[in-house]
Amino acid sequence: MNIHEYQAxxxxxxxxxxxxxxxxxxxxxxxxxNAKELGGPIWVVKAQIHAGGRGLGGGVKLAKSLExxxxxxxxxxxxxxxxxxxxxxxxxxxxxYIEDGADIQDEFYLGMVxxxxxxxxxxxxxxxxGMEIEEVAAKTPEKIIKVAIDPAIGFQAFxxxxxxxxxxxxxxxxxxxxxFAKALYDVYMDNDAELIEINPLVRTGKGEFIALDGKxxxxxxxxxxxxxxxxxxDESEEDPDEREASQYGLSYVALDGEIGxxxxxxxxxxxxxxxxxxxGGTPANFLDVGGTANAETVAKGFEIILKNPNVKxxxxxxxxxxxxxxxxxxxxxxxxxxxxxNVPVVVRLDGTNAAEASEILKNANIxxxxxxxxxxxxAKKAVAAAKGEL
Amino acid sequence: xxxxxxxxxxxIVQGFTGKEGTFHAEQCLAYGTNIVGGVxxxxxxxxxxxxxVFNTVKxxxxxxxxxxxxxxxxxxxxxxxxxxxxxxxxxxxVIITEGAxxxxxxMAKAYATKNGMKTIGPNCPGIITAEECKIGIMPGxxxxxxxxxxxxxxxxxxxxxxxxxxxxxxxITTAVGIGGDPIIGLSYKQLLPMFEEDxxxxxxxxxxxxxxxxxxxxxxxxxxxxxxxxxxFIAGQTAPKGKRMGHAGAIxxxxxxxxxxKMDALEAAGVKVVVSPADIGxxxxxxxxx
Numbered sequence: 001m002n003i004h005e006y007q008a009x010x011x012x013x014x015x016x017x018x019x020x021x022x023x024x025x026x027x028x029x030x031x032x033x034n035a036k037e038l039g040g041p042i043w044v045v046k047a048q049i050h051a052g053g054r055g056l057g058g059g060v061k062l063a064k065s066l067e068x069x070x071x072x073x074x075x076x077x078x079x080x081x082x083x084x085x086x087x088x089x090x091x092x093x094x095x096x097y098i099e100d101g102a103d104i105q106d107e108f109y110l111g112m113v114x115x116x117x118x119x120x121x122x123x124x125x126x127x128x129x130g131m132e133i134e135e136v137a138a139k140t141p142e143k144i145i146k147v148a149i150d151p152a153i154g155f156q157a158f159x160x161x162x163x164x165x166x167x168x169x170x171x172x173x174x175x176x177x178x179x180f181a182k183a184l185y186d187v188y189m190d191n192d193a194e195l196i197e198i199n200p201l202v203r204t205g206k207g208e209f210i211a212l213d214g215k216x217x218x219x220x221x222x223x224x225x226x227x228x229x230x231x232x233x234d235e236s237e238e239d240p241d242e243r244e245a246s247q248y249g250l251s252y253v254a255l256d257g258e259i260g261x262x263x264x265x266x267x268x269x270x271x272x273x274x275x276x277x278x279x280g281g282t283p284a285n286f287l288d289v290g291g292t293a294n295a296e297t298v299a300k301g302f303e304i305i306l307k308n309p310n311v312k313x314x315x316x317x318x319x320x321x322x323x324x325x326x327x328x329x330x331x332x333x334x335x336x337x338x339x340x341x342n343v344p345v346v347v348r349l350d351g352t353n354a355a356e357a358s359e360i361l362k363n364a365n366i367x368x369x370x371x372x373x374x375x376x377x378x379a380k381k382a383v384a385a386a387k388g389e390l
Numbered sequence: 391x392x393x394x395x396x397x398x399x400x401x402i403v404q405g406f407t408g409k410e411g412t413f414h415a416e417q418c419l420a421y422g423t424n425i426v427g428g429v430x431x432x433x434x435x436x437x438x439x440x441x442x443v444f445n446t447v448k449x450x451x452x453x454x455x456x457x458x459x460x461x462x463x464x465x466x467x468x469x470x471x472x473x474x475x476x477x478x479x480x481x482x483x484v485i486i487t488e489g490a491x492x493x494x495x496x497m498a499k500a501y502a503t504k505n506g507m508k509t510i511g512p513n514c515p516g517i518i519t520a521e522e523c524k525i526g527i528m529p530g531x532x533x534x535x536x537x538x539x540x541x542x543x544x545x546x547x548x549x550x551x552x553x554x555x556x557x558x559x560x561x562i563t564t565a566v567g568i569g570g571d572p573i574i575g576l577s578y579k580q581l582l583p584m585f586e587e588d589x590x591x592x593x594x595x596x597x598x599x600x601x602x603x604x605x606x607x608x609x610x611x612x613x614x615x616x617x618x619x620x621x622x623f624i625a626g627q628t629a630p631k632g633k634r635m636g637h638a639g640a641i642x643x644x645x646x647x648x649x650x651x652k653m654d655a656l657e658a659a660g661v662k663v664v665v666s667p668a669d670i671g672x673x674x675x676x677x678x679x680x
Contacts, residue, residue, distance in 0.1 A: 085632075116602045116639070119496055119573050151497060192493050221465060222491035251636040255628070266570060266636025267544020267599055270625035271667035274649075277628045278666040286629070288636040319546045319553070321515065321529045351549060352529050375550065376668035 001218045004048040006097045007232045008214030011191065017183045019211045022099030024048065031073035034098040035066055042101030045072040047093040050237040052132070052215070053083030059093065062101065069098065094236060102210055107200035108167060109133055109144075110181070112188045118148045121188060123155075123181065125163045129200035155185035173207045180209045191229060192222030241304050248300045249290050257282025258386045260305035260314040260343075262298070264289050264323045272317045275375060281383035284311045293323050298331025302339045313344045315382035317375060320351030329357035333364050344385035346370045348378035392519035392564040393539065393584040393591075394482060394508075395458060399523050402450045402480075403428040404471045405462035405487075407438050414462065414486070414527050415439055421524040426454040447478035457481040460516065460525045468512060469494035476505040484525045485511035485575070495573040502575075509575030513637070515545035515567035526567065536561015538674055539585035541578055542597035543570040543604075543637070544625060547667055551595050551623075554671025560678065563591045570599060570637030578608035586616050593619045593678050595670060596661075600626035601639045601647045609655035619677035620661045623670055624649040 006024040013019060021038055025031035035043050047059030054060050059081045063069040073096055082090035107129030115122040126144045128136045136143055145166030147159045160178035169177055180201075188196055195217040202212045223230045235243065245252035251266065255273070259281050263269035266288045273283035285308065289301055305311055318328050328349060335341060345368055349357040361369060370385065372378030384390040395401075401418075405411040406428020416439055419425050427442040427450050434445030444450035447459065459475045461468065461483055468490040475483045476498075483502065490512045502509050510517055516526015520533040532549055534556045542548040548567050555562060566581055568574050578596055585591045594616070598605040605624060612620055626635055627649040634641045641647070657663045664673050 114492060114496075114572055116572050116604075117607075119499060150500075151493070152500065189493070192491055194492070219492050221489045222493065224466065225491075253630070253633050253635060255630065263546075265544055265546025266640060267542070267597065267625045268546035268550060268667070270599060270629055270635055270640070271544075271547055271550070271623065273628040274625060275666040275668050283628055286633075286635055319549045321545060321549055322527055350553065351532070374668065376666070379666075379668065 001220055001223060001229070001233055002050045002237070003216050003229070003232045004050065004095070004234065005046065005214050006048055008216040009211065011187055011216065012211055012214055015183045015187045017180060017187060017211055018209065019214065020100040020102050022097050024095055024097050025073065026095050028070060028073045028077060031096055031098050032066055032070050035063070035069040038098065038100050043069050044099045044101055045069060045076055046097040046099060047076050047079070047081050048095045048097055049081055049086070049091040049093055050234070051083050051085040051091060053085055054081065057081050057083040102202055102212055103204045103206070104202050104212070105205050106203040108203065109136070109199045110184065110201040111195070111197040111199070112184065112193070113195050115148050120148050120150050122146050122148045123159065123163065123185065125167055127167055133197070133199065149185060151189065155182045173203070176207070176209055191226060192219045193217065194219045241307060245287070245300070245304050248297050249292060250297060250301055250304070251286070251288040251290065252304055253286040254308065255283050255285050256310070257284045258310055258312045259382050260284045260308065260311040262287050262289060262301045262305065262314065262316045264293060264318050264320070268317065268319060272315065272375070272379070275379040276315065276383060279379045279383045281379070281386055284308055289323070293331065294327055295331040295334040298328055299335035299338050302335040302341060306339060306341065311343060313346065313382050313385035315378055316345060316347045317378055318349050318351070320349065320353060324353045325349040325351060325357035326353040326360060329360040332361065332369065333366070336366050341368060344368050344370055344390060346372050346378050346382040346385060348372040348374060350374065391588050391590040392522065393581070393588050394564065394566070395517055395519050395523045395525060397422065397522040398424065399458055400424055400426045400454060400456040401458045401460055401525055402426060402447070402454065402456040403460045403462065404447065404475065406430050406443060407433055408462060411462035412439065417530070418460070418524050421530040423523050423525060426456050447474045447480065451478045451480065458525060459483045461485045461487060463487060465489035465491070469498040472498040472509060473501045476502040476507040480507055482508045482510065484516050485509060486514065486516055486527055488513040490571070492572050495571065499573060499575060510566060511569040511575060513571045514569030515548055517564065517566045519564045520562040528565070528567070532556065533565060534561040537563060537590055537592040538595060539563050539588065539591040540565035540595045540597070541581050542567055543599050544597060547597045547623070547625060550667055551597055551670045555595065555674050558671040558675040560674060563588060570639050572602065572639040577604045579604070579611050582608065582611060582616055586618055591618065593621065593674055595674060596620060596622045597667070598622065598624045598652060599637065599640050600624070600629050600635065600649050601641045603647065605652040606655045609652070609659040609661065612656070612661060613659035619680070621670060621673040621677060622656045622661045622663050623667050624652045624663070625667070627665070
């Protein structure tokens with residue numbers, strides 16, 4: 001789960017990670033009120049959406065008067081912000097953050113993420129603040145300093161020294177930086193974060209460090225023990241179909257092809273998409289019905305797949321282990337009663353109770369349902385059906 | 391022969407009396423797995439599925455001599471269960487539970503490693519030595535005995551792969567579902583040499599997916615150490631960047647962890663890489679006939 005910049009900064013402040021003063025606003029009036037309260041004389045008006053690159057997209061602007069705050073707030077609130085991370089359709093800005101202007105001398109990057117190879121969190125710093133870290137990693141990897149931190153010992157002074165010397169910080173700033181980095185480590189560990197990015201981390205003229213931006217993502221599996229973070233969830237930032245699917249225990253990701261997929265297991269679901277692609281078709285979605293699929297969830301799956309107007313055929317590919325194929329077959333029957341399944345449905349059911357399942361489908365004799373023998377046969381038929389050749 | 395487990399392996403179940411634990415322990419017993427007991431705190435002294443229940447893993451190990459534990463406890467208690475098993479001297483913990491926090495697994499795995507305990511999973515179908523011992527949730531009937539070892543991040547692709555191998559007239563020595571979480575126990579790099587040493591295994595199937603670099607590490611390892619033929623499939627060639635595909639670890643971050651880079655690395659290591667999982671069986675038949 002991801003949160004907004006203003007929420008990340010609330011967490012930072014709780015742990016003593018310095019940030020500029022700021023307040024979130026949902027209307028232009030509120031924005032001006034916030035600006036008055038902060039006092040100025042310079043404010044930054046920042047669009048709050050779950051995507052990077054907001055500045056380049058025109059979602060972050062500097063104001064030198066209250067009138068300017070008002071003007072910028074009315075421009076940014078309600079705009080559809082397009083950045084390299086939003087896709088061409090962009091994201092609607094529904095809230096803005098009004099923040100004190102900062103005295104910026106240098107811009108650095110500081111972030112934390114799990115190092116999967118080392119199986120421990122890693123803190124990364126770079127002098128190339130303000131740039132996309134992926135770009136820095138690709139072009140000038142030597143400019144990223146990484147320290148893996150064993151949670152058994154926690155964040156130590158030597159970790160901070162590795163980073164501080166890597167960034168070329170003078171002696172008198174190392175202590176301040178250590179405190180900053182240690183607090184950031186605590187933010188990461190205490191909250192089961194999956195990612196923290198401060199880009200840029202600013203060094204002021206006085207040699208202090210401030211988190212000018214803040215991005216945080218969390219381990220979904222650990223949210224049960226962080227109700228305060230769960231409460232920060234912004235449903236308007238999530239894909240409504242993905243969210244609806246997850247409420248039924250389905251894992252769904254929309255793609256831009258023509259063949260809807262309903263599969264059990266994430267690996268087989270990806271493998272099915274790959275096979276469709278290999279056979280000359282295009283997958284319209286990733287959909288894992290999970291280990292406890294029943295008639296209701298299968299019907300829901302059809303409903304979500306069919307919301308996508310590009311879908312010309314559906315491929316149901318189930319290898320029953322825990323999932324019993326007869327349940328899936330009944331789900332398909334149920335779905336055809338509830339949902340208007342107006343495209344061909346290719347069905348491949350293998351594994352536990354596959355014979356019973358094929359009997360159920362045969363007896364039901366539903367129009368549009370095309371049985372398949374195995375994965376290859378199913379994919380081939382689905383591709384042909386989508387092209388209207390079946 | 392086989393790797394890690396066989397018909398003599400003594401297995402206990404942590405989370406034995408719960409709904410999942412009960413259902414799957416029953417299936418494992420029916421398959422022939424030598425389950426010697428289980429652990430559920432405060433139910434010690436009872437009998438469940440005809441086997442003794444213990445309060446702690448230590449008691450269970452002492453009474454039964456078990457060396458392997460199959461873990462079905464809820465996600466919030468997985469780390470505790472794994473560390474308890476390690477502390478009690480278990481050799482291998484097979485963690486089936488889905489949804490354990492990454493931080494917990496990091497801690498539990500570090501402790502297990504320190505105590506010399508191997509782990510498989512979490513969020514995995516488990517391990518099966520065909521027609522001898524099933525420790526997990528896979529449909530046992532697919533796994534006919536044979537000469538192919540299988541390692542897979544995905545549960546259902548394990549079944550798909552094994553089924554195709556059997557349909558081609560071959561069978562499985564041992565199949566290991568290693569799970570698709572960001573932090574997992576035994577992986578390709580540790581399992582490949584076991585299959586290399588197993589005299590009955592003549593070919594190895596490895597099934598990977600997007601995210602992380604375990605498959606890249608495996609490619610390097612295969613190039614230098616593995617002489618048996620390896621067939622590989624990497625799921626997620628058509629997955630968009632930055633989107634999590636079901637498994638917590640199945641995500642392409644930036645330009646790293648793509649299916650293509652993994653496929654290229656494996657191909658360069660001499661592995662027979664198939665583009666579709668539908669071709670796993672045929673590819674195995676091909677490399678075995680050579």
